[in-house]
Amino acid sequence: MSNWVQLTTAADPIEAGFLRGLVESAGIEVQLRSMELWGVAVEIYYSEGARPSLWVRRADLERAHRVLAERHQTGAGPPWVCPGCGEHLAGQFTSCWRCGHVRELRQ
Numbered sequence: 001m002s003n004w005v006q007l008t009t010a011a012d013p014i015e016a017g018f019l020r021g022l023v024e025s026a027g028i029e030v031q032l033r034s035m036e037l038w039g040v041a042v043e044i045y046y047s048e049g050a051r052p053s054l055w056v057r058r059a060d061l062e063r064a065h066r067v068l069a070e071r072h073q074t075g076a077g078p079p080w081v082c083p084g085c086g087e088h089l090a091g092q093f094t095s096c097w098r099c100g101h102v103r104e105l106r107q
């Protein structure tokens, strides 16, 4: 079990399920843990409250963090077209990967 490390905690079971789906969609195996921490690691239970936590294999941790980071950037805006080179870019990119043009948020 030492192979598993905690990725993050969720505010509630609904968010936990959503985050789990997100990480799993990237091909990463996820464990959801919550109340079973009772009696196993009480100090963790108290420091984290009753929030469910997501665990991934140590080898997947960095990639899983990236998946979650991208999630926070999603919603930054709609897809956009680079005025510098015409490249079509997804909403989470703040600059053009092709020519480096920085997105102008006022449009």
Ligand SMILES: [Zn+2]
Residues within 6 Å of the ligand: 082, 083, 084, 085, 086, 087, 096, 097, 098, 099, 100, 101
């Ligand atoms: Zn560009």
